[in-house]
Amino acid sequence: MGRxxxxxxxxxxxxSVSLFxxxxxxxxxxxxxxxxxxxxxxxxxxxxxxxxxxxxxVGLGYMVWKYRExxxxxxxxxxxxxxxxxxxxxxxTAIIFIGLAVMGQSVWASLHFNKAPAGSFQVxxxxxxxxxxxxxxxxxxxxxxxxPSLIDDSALNFIGLDETDPNAKDDETHSVxxxxxxxxVELILRSKDVIHNFWVPQxxxxxxxxxxxxxxxxxxxxxxxxxxxxxxxxxGQLHFKMKSYMLVLPEAEHQALMSLPQEQFQSRxxxxxxxxxxxxx
Amino acid sequence: MSVETHEAVHRHEPPxxxxxxxxxxxxxxxxxxxxxxxxLVAVIVGMAMSVLMRMNLSWPGTNWPILATLFPGGxxxxxxNPEFYLSLVTMHGTIxxxxxxxTAPQGGFGNYFLPIQIGAEDMAFPVLNMLSFWVxxxxxxxxxxxxxxxxxxxxxxxxxxxxxxxxxSALGQIAGPGQGMGMNLWIISIAIFCVGSLLGALNFIxxxxxxxxxxxxLMRMPLTCWAWFTTAVLALLSFPVxxxxxxxxxxxxxxxxxxxxxxxxxxxxxxxxxxPSFPVHTGGSPILWQHLFWFFGHPEVYIAxxxxxxxxxHILSTFARKPVFGYRAMVFAIFAIGLLGFFxxxxxxxISGMSPYSAMTFSILTLSIGVPSAVKTxxxxxxxxxxxxxxxxxxxxxxxxxxxxxxxxxxxxxLGQTSLDLPMxxxxxxxxxxxxxxxxxxxxxxxxxxxxxxPKMFGRMMSESLGKIHFWITFVGVYCIFVxxxxxxxxxxxxxxxxxxxxxxxxxxxxxxxFVSVVAIITVLTQFLFYxxxxxxxFKGKKAGANPWDATTLEWTTASPPPHDNFAGVLPVVYRGPxxxxxxxxPNDFVMQTEPETExxxxxxxxxxxxRH
Numbered sequence: 001m002g003r004x005x006x007x008x009x010x011x012x013x014x015x016s017v018s019l020f021x022x023x024x025x026x027x028x029x030x031x032x033x034x035x036x037x038x039x040x041x042x043x044x045x046x047x048x049x050x051x052x053x054x055x056x057x058v059g060l061g062y063m064v065w066k067y068r069e070x071x072x073x074x075x076x077x078x079x080x081x082x083x084x085x086x087x088x089x090x091x092x093t094a095i096i097f098i099g100l101a102v103m104g105q106s107v108w109a110s111l112h113f114n115k116a117p118a119g120s121f122q123v124x125x126x127x128x129x130x131x132x133x134x135x136x137x138x139x140x141x142x143x144x145x146x147x148p149s150l151i152d153d154s155a156l157n158f159i160g161l162d163e164t165d166p167n168a169k170d171d172e173t174h175s176v177x178x179x180x181x182x183x184x185v186e187l188i189l190r191s192k193d194v195i196h197n198f199w200v201p202q203x204x205x206x207x208x209x210x211x212x213x214x215x216x217x218x219x220x221x222x223x224x225x226x227x228x229x230x231x232x233x234x235x236g237q238l239h240f241k242m243k244s245y246m247l248v249l250p251e252a253e254h255q256a257l258m259s260l261p262q263e264q265f266q267s268r269x270x271x272x273x274x275x276x277x278x279x280x281x
Numbered sequence: 282m283s284v285e286t287h288e289a290v291h292r293h294e295p296p297x298x299x300x301x302x303x304x305x306x307x308x309x310x311x312x313x314x315x316x317x318x319x320x321l322v323a324v325i326v327g328m329a330m331s332v333l334m335r336m337n338l339s340w341p342g343t344n345w346p347i348l349a350t351l352f353p354g355g356x357x358x359x360x361x362n363p364e365f366y367l368s369l370v371t372m373h374g375t376i377x378x379x380x381x382x383x384t385a386p387q388g389g390f391g392n393y394f395l396p397i398q399i400g401a402e403d404m405a406f407p408v409l410n411m412l413s414f415w416v417x418x419x420x421x422x423x424x425x426x427x428x429x430x431x432x433x434x435x436x437x438x439x440x441x442x443x444x445x446x447x448x449x450s451a452l453g454q455i456a457g458p459g460q461g462m463g464m465n466l467w468i469i470s471i472a473i474f475c476v477g478s479l480l481g482a483l484n485f486i487x488x489x490x491x492x493x494x495x496x497x498x499l500m501r502m503p504l505t506c507w508a509w510f511t512t513a514v515l516a517l518l519s520f521p522v523x524x525x526x527x528x529x530x531x532x533x534x535x536x537x538x539x540x541x542x543x544x545x546x547x548x549x550x551x552x553x554x555x556x557p558s559f560p561v562h563t564g565g566s567p568i569l570w571q572h573l574f575w576f577f578g579h580p581e582v583y584i585a586x587x588x589x590x591x592x593x594x595h596i597l598s599t600f601a602r603k604p605v606f607g608y609r610a611m612v613f614a615i616f617a618i619g620l621l622g623f624f625x626x627x628x629x630x631x632i633s634g635m636s637p638y639s640a641m642t643f644s645i646l647t648l649s650i651g652v653p654s655a656v657k658t659x660x661x662x663x664x665x666x667x668x669x670x671x672x673x674x675x676x677x678x679x680x681x682x683x684x685x686x687x688x689x690x691x692x693x694x695x696l697g698q699t700s701l702d703l704p705m706x707x708x709x710x711x712x713x714x715x716x717x718x719x720x721x722x723x724x725x726x727x728x729x730x731x732x733x734x735x736p737k738m739f740g741r742m743m744s745e746s747l748g749k750i751h752f753w754i755t756f757v758g759v760y761c762i763f764v765x766x767x768x769x770x771x772x773x774x775x776x777x778x779x780x781x782x783x784x785x786x787x788x789x790x791x792x793x794x795x796f797v798s799v800v801a802i803i804t805v806l807t808q809f810l811f812y813x814x815x816x817x818x819x820f821k822g823k824k825a826g827a828n829p830w831d832a833t834t835l836e837w838t839t840a841s842p843p844p845h846d847n848f849a850g851v852l853p854v855v856y857r858g859p860x861x862x863x864x865x866x867x868p869n870d871f872v873m874q875t876e877p878e879t880e881x882x883x884x885x886x887x888x889x890x891x892x893r894h
Contacts, residue, residue: 001672001677002670002672005672005677005680008753008756008757009684012684012757012760012764015760015764016688016760016764019764019765019767019768020767020768020771024768025768025769025771025772025789025790025793026768026771026772027704027771027772027773028772028773028786038700038701038703038704041698041700041701042695042701042704045694045695045698045701046695048694049691049692049694049695052691052694053687053688053691056658056662056687056691057684057687057688059662060662060665060680060683060684060687063662063665063666063668063670064665064670064680067601067665067666067667067668067669067670068669068670068672069602069669069670069671069672070669074669075602075669075863075865075870076601076602076603076667076668076669076862076863076870077603077666077667077668077863078603078604078862078863078864078865079603079604079606079667080604080605080606080607080608081605081606081607081608081609081610081660081663082607082663085607085659085663086607086610086656086660089655089656089659090652090656093651093652093655093656094649094652097648097649097651097652097655097694098645098648098649100648100694100698101644101645101647101648101649101697101698102645103698104644104698104699104700104701105641105644105698105699105700106700107700108637108640108641108644108698108699108700108703109637109641111700111703112637113637128547129456129457129548129549148545148546148547148552148553149545149552151547151552153547153550154550160547192546192547192548193448193452193456193546193547193548193549194446194448194449194452194456194548195446195448195449195567197632197707199707199773199775201704201772201773201786204703204704205632205703205704206632206703206704206706206707207632207634208632208633208634210567210568210633210634211448211543211546211567212543212544212545212565212566212567213543213568213634215634228784228785228786230773230775230784231775232706232707232708232775233446233707234367234440234441234442234446234449234777235449236440236449236456236457236458236459236460237363237364237367237440237457237458237459238363239363239367239777239778239779240363240778240779240780240781240783241363241783243783243784278785278786279786281785281786281788281789
């Protein structure tokens, strides 16, 4: 029985570890430097986790194999423990675990503590149940005024844009986010109704969109293409369908898109969505 | 002669009426069994829901004719619709966390064995104890009724996950299906549950502090008692916060307050305050709900698993035929986990919009809690080192607990880091992590406890052969279910999705999704072996003596099952620590706690305290 249990524990351990390290199922390719740094931190952590997990399970299997009851009438070792061992393993695990926590903060800090660089491309993101709305400032680079009391979904004014504001004249809204490659992007995240979450796996970060708050995040994409955007916070019945795309465009193509008037903007977006394929997974 | 008179005076006979004896019983043993029965019923409901969810995820759009009959609203034409799926998610989580993981380990086994293990005749407040069970049962009935009240014709329960994030949960009907009467009942059920748990916690703490028998010093208590005690303290301090939060949420829904609803919301085409169906709200904070919920929710994780840790330590030592390694360190580790458990709730909220500085603090504290958890693991391995292991079914499950606790707990090193939580949050990685550690490991602790204490509770042994088959399939099964979920999370699969068909990046995971579902269904079916074993053994099991496992603690000094007053009127006196196995020179390889000290022990002072080394 003891040997069978030991072997099963070892097989399960091997299976679990290899499921990670065959990399058949892994992160999609990162498209920001932040994401690449995060991947490095993940790799370090998962190696520590893998080693600790394997050591503990192999040790458990070893105990179970070696110390099964013998027919001979001998007794177990009579001991109540060892203070020296307790001190050693407490200190060693404390150093490793807290060390990891401290190491993990640098990527976090770079995302949250630095303001978006001047000249960042700004997009206002307004989520609502099962739909994404992206508000672009247009040619002048200034967002028109918005007000919740002006929101009218039936008139397609999803974000409550004040048409009388001169700054709003060239503003565009669309359900797809289009950003330039190689230029810092700042998102201003809002929600009209319940909590949603902005999740593009290639960016390696999630951020809730909380009603009543405007949360800012920034990043710089380094790879053009079309990426799937998902909602990752339960927002109601059709949560699983709250899907859109993030287009990362060459700077010139993006600039040209942003200076188009409203009608042409819409049709150009449709063309671009067809032009860029999804990454192959 | 005088001794006999003494006994006669102090014996307490059980009430004779059936209702007072088995239904509205004041006997902690009967109440413990009532709690266990509640958990056994609740877990079937919870498991059935998980099977429905797996069916829907693996074979979306399939027509299951039986579902059309059972749930005409949730599965019209036999196809599970998204809102029904989400209400299954909500109900599965709520029922499992509250009515299984909180009832069986603490209310069930704690109630039954804490008084006996400390040598008391009953709990300190028997009436309070009875009330705590019946209040909890009312909570369970209310949560079940939530399935059938949605405010519309279809039978759809609340939608919110077990966390019920506001403002989705606060807005009412206007926020879509699953936000009507079902959500009110969900909140009311949890509030009732909080009250029941508070009554129980008060009782546990008082009993343990005041009613220990002569010689039962704190450091001679079995580790199970330390675990139940700490759990009770956690419950006492955390449930009131959830109760308060639940009441505020209900007020937001029914009385027009705005604790969690900010101003200017525009929901389902209506601006707040412009229509009677959506009254004006202003000034609330959605994040406040998350703070209140997780201030309870994180300690709740430890409420679920600490009793399993206690049972595992107890059972490992018994069948290793060896004292617990590092008893004192184990006690400190339980305390450290309990204390730190109150300062880490923010790690559920890294992506919530909370201050990033708070997140860093929570992150460091969170990884610190891994230290006492690792210390416990090392000590379990230490207990097995140099042992003479008897591979009984309870021992297999206790060893399984250690393996699963490591497997589930260690990924906390990933999730507890601020930066690594960013991609992992709300994916299947999280799902895998907490199911393994809080769900499966805790349940393994309870399986071990059931096989271990069944002979004491019913006077008969459970079938070892059935128990072992149950162990092997379940142990391999849970690894095969939950380990693949980690890599699903790596790829980015979000949780609480009714279908994965919308996203191209998820399609390559489909073989894994199907694999997990198939194993899950097999593993769930295997659990009926356990149910069969329970029922069969009550009537047909091999008769058990007072101490069938050659164990040392007080519950094994009395008859199986114990008399109404536990020790037939004579309270035991304790002379030594709880895990005196393999004592050199002793006639047997175990020395019971009630064994008086020998002359040499009194002189040499060696080992009689159980933790002197």
